[in-house]
Amino acid sequence: MANPQRAGRLAQEVQRDVTDLLLKQINDPRVQDVTVTSVELSGDLQIATVYYSILSDLASDGKKAQAGLEAANGLIRKELGARLTVYKTPELKFVRDQSVQYGNHIEDLIRKLHSEN
Secondary structure, X not given: OOOHHHHHHHHHHHHHHHHHHHHHOOOOHHHOOOEEEEEEEOOOOOEEXXXXXXXXXXXXXXXXHHHHHHHHHHHHHHHHHHHXXXXXXXXXXEEEOOHHHHHHHHHHHHHHHHHHO
């Protein structure tokens, strides 16, 4: 089990680098609007779960973004290997962060409540 501080630092580094790579090196239009919201590392630092959000609520856009990230996974991992100072580059798993949509849904419900009163 890795040191929790080291895992946190590494997660921040992975988040910063993946964001940078998506902006500067991945030219896939499917990942243009992707924002990396957080990264969680497994206890042994072997798997990095990268949470992301997109601006669109359309399911088709979500699928396109996921497909684009999956297609770029190898390149992103290779570039991370060159940037990170770890023995083994973590395997990347991309998961859509639903908290943004959930937050918007809650705000809409609150607005409706206020408009009814």
